[in-house]
Amino acid sequence: DGGITQSPKYLFRKEGQNVTLSCEQNLNHDAMYWYRQDPGQGLRLIYYSQIVNDFQKGDIAEGYSVSREKKESFPLTVTSAQKNPTAFYLCASSSPTTGGVYEQYFGPGTRLTVT
Amino acid sequence: AQSVAQPEDQVNVAEGNPLTVKCTYSVSGNPYLFWYVQYPNRGLQFLLKYITGDNLVKGSYGFEAEFNKSQTSFHLKKPSALVSDSALYFCAVRDMSAGGYQKVTFGTGTKLQVIP
Numbered sequence: 637d638g639g640i641t642q643s644p645k646y647l648f649r650k651e652g653q654n655v656t657l658s659c660e661q662n663l664n665h666d667a668m669y670w671y672r673q674d675p676g677q678g679l680r681l682i683y684y685s686q687i688v689n690d691f692q693k694g695d696i697a698e699g700y701s702v703s704r705e706k707k708e709s710f711p712l713t714v715t716s717a718q719k720n721p722t723a724f725y726l727c728a729s730s731s732p733t734t735g736g737v738y739e740q741y742f743g744p745g746t747r748l749t750v751t
Numbered sequence: 752a753q754s755v756a757q758p759e760d761q762v763n764v765a766e767g768n769p770l771t772v773k774c775t776y777s778v779s780g781n782p783y784l785f786w787y788v789q790y791p792n793r794g795l796q797f798l799l800k801y802i803t804g805d806n807l808v809k810g811s812y813g814f815e816a817e818f819n820k821s822q823t824s825f826h827l828k829k830p831s832a833l834v835s836d837s838a839l840y841f842c843a844v845r846d847m848s849a850g851g852y853q854k855v856t857f858g859t860g861t862k863l864q865v866i867p
Binding site for chain 1 (some may be wrong): 760774783785787792793795796797800802841845853854855857858859860
């Protein structure tokens with residue numbers, strides 16, 4: 637999981653509360669990504685960011701928000717509008733942002749349980 | 752739109768036997784393909800990628816993948832399976848709708864079980 641940290645590893649929240657998941661990288665990567673993983677559905681992209689102060693919606697952005705104020709950090713907020721937030725959340729990064737084909741590096745994940 | 756399909760939810764193989772995890776793809780244009788591995792409650796780890804050139808791509812931990820353009824496949828292989836290879840394997844394709852950005856679309860994953 638080198639170079640990308642996600643905290644906490646497990647998170648429990650009550651329904652109706654917003655919660656923020658942390659993602660930090662020291663790989664000097666420009667691009668960062670948030671994925672949601674559910675059993676049998678693979679990874680689905682929530683948001684991605686290519687540079688500081690810019691981000692794009694992925695395939696399932698509804699009920700989520702992000703910010704990219706620093707190159708190293710890309711926090712994800714799961715809002716009360718997300719209808720089924722219980723899932724395993726993965727953060728990733730890659731570099732450079734354009735040209736060539738580059739793999740992504742993943743953090744260890746945060747398992748969110750909302751009851 | 753780009754997509755990948757992993758037709759097997761689970762693959763079982765005896766330790767020491769060769770293993771194959773299947774992936775087929777659908778792209779418009781040149782395919783850029785990846786394999787990742789995920790151990791329980793962990794993030795994904797990159798194994799290998801195909802960009803162009805040799806159809807046999809070698810990666811980490813003794814894995815390799817065979818690109819077949821006519822069959823639109825990118826199967827992951829290993830000559831001799833280890834119990835420690837038991838994990839969830841994901842195939843992915845670069846999503847060219849995002850332009851030059853490194854956005855990818857993942858398959859649904861195949862669970863590999865290596866039996867001692």
